[in-house]
Amino acid sequence: MTSPFFTSHDGAYVPAAHANSPWSPEMLHGRLLGGLAARAIEAEYAGSGLQIARLTVDLFRNSPLLPVTVETGLVRDGRRIRVADATLSTERGVIGRVSAVLLRTGEHPENHPVLTERWDETPPDGPPPATEGWQPAFDIWWTPGRRRMWTREDRPLVDDEKLTPIVRAALAGDFASPLTSLTDDGVPFINADYTLTLSRMPEGELIGMEATGSVAAAGLSTGQVTLHDVRGPFGFCVVTALANPVLRT
Numbered sequence: 001m002t003s004p005f006f007t008s009h010d011g012a013y014v015p016a017a018h019a020n021s022p023w024s025p026e027m028l029h030g031r032l033l034g035g036l037a038a039r040a041i042e043a044e045y046a047g048s049g050l051q052i053a054r055l056t057v058d059l060f061r062n063s064p065l066l067p068v069t070v071e072t073g074l075v076r077d078g079r080r081i082r083v084a085d086a087t088l089s090t091e092r093g094v095i096g097r098v099s100a101v102l103l104r105t106g107e108h109p110e111n112h113p114v115l116t117e118r119w120d121e122t123p124p125d126g127p128p129p130a131t132e133g134w135q136p137a138f139d140i141w142w143t144p145g146r147r148r149m150w151t152r153e154d155r156p157l158v159d160d161e162k163l164t165p166i167v168r169a170a171l172a173g174d175f176a177s178p179l180t181s182l183t184d185d186g187v188p189f190i191n192a193d194y195t196l197t198l199s200r201m202p203e204g205e206l207i208g209m210e211a212t213g214s215v216a217a218a219g220l221s222t223g224q225v226t227l228h229d230v231r232g233p234f235g236f237c238v239v240t241a242l243a244n245p246v247l248r249t
Helices: 030-044 165-173 176-179
Strands: 005-007 012-015 023-029 048-056 069-077 081-089 091-104 139-141 148-152 187-198 207-219 220-226 235-247
Touching: 012 048, 012 069, 023 030, 030 048, 030 069, 030 091, 030 165, 030 235, 048 165, 048 207, 165 207, 165 220, 165 235, 176 207, 176 220, 176 235, 187 220
Parallel strands: none
Antiparallel strands: 005 012, 048 091, 048 187, 069 081, 081 091, 139 148, 148 207, 187 235, 207 220, 220 235
């Protein structure tokens, strides 16, 4: 097992050097904040038939590689709908917030139309190809055209804990931004948030992403991707982003 992104210590999560962002070796990767929040909300509020169906991750402040604390709170607790929040902070203040809607699973309606078909992308076989520049501390397989990708986490998020499906989805969701805004010159937008909407939890270690829409104007961009696993589509991710000095890929 490779080393985790965070080590828990005195109620905080201490990042390793490989928790850095492609935008800067000294910056904490935003996707990890989504993973920490999903982990905390799931542990506190999921279960007993309730699962996270929507997760919105607001990334409104960049942070250096400092210990992170996560505080959760219950907004509403109903029989079929539960709403919870999480706030992520360092010694420099709040760096992100996350809101989650948990819905109770139940009997599925008959003859429900399927509007998003299973994609024809073959799961990867073997390790990902070598890349130049920033080396991700997880696996990425880009497909021809670079609007599709598979991702796989190969290390724990915290200590030696096994990743849960919702944490895997939260970690993957951040890549909706580069997947939808990538140009021949690199990535010209840095995301300010991302929202996952999930009909079910992903199965297995592989999560596939396909860009299905993107629009941009006046230095602002929004994009959407469809999320897949080896079984088929299981949700979507929408991202909003700001123009930024181009990240070379």
